[in-house]
Amino acid sequence: MLLEFDGTFLFALISFIIFVILMNLILYRPIVKIMDERQKFFDKNKDTALQSKQKAADIIQNTENEILSAKLEASNILSETQNVIKAERNSAIKKKKDEIKEKILSHGAFLQSQKDEAGSALKNEVNDFVKMTVSKVLETDINELQCDINIEQDRISKAFGGSKNA
Secondary structure, eight states, X not given: OOOOOOHHHHHHHHHHHHHHHHHIIIIIHHHHHHHHHHHHHHHHHHHHHHHHHHHHHHHHHHHHHHHHHHHHHXXXXXXXXXXXXXXXXXHHHHHHXXXXXXXXXXXXXXXXXXXXXXXXXXXXXXXXXXHHHHHHHHTSOHHHHHHHHHHHHHHHHHHHTOOOOO
């Protein structure tokens, strides 16, 4: 059995072609158009989202760079401030040490002069006391005793042939 081509087949074929043309006009073109618009909308939104994401990444990177820069600057300022404070402190300590050394030297010289004065005054008093004690013990004046000592030394020197020791 072979296919017979009669009027029904031809009518069915024409009906099918008309149906496809009508479906293409009524259904397929609008659906394809809607699908194309939808794809364009998605592509546009995707591009916008990618641009927004890139902008956000750039903003985050810039913010991180600014924060890092601010931290570095703060660290530098802190370090400089610490160095200035250390220098000022060391300068103040050195100044105070110099002042203390100067006071010690000044007081040392003053104490030395007081010591020398007290020593000479004590020496004079001891000499006077010794003279007075010797004169009371011997009941003679120390000057006479000194003369006697000098005379005795001269005699000893002459006896031994030496020079005079005063």
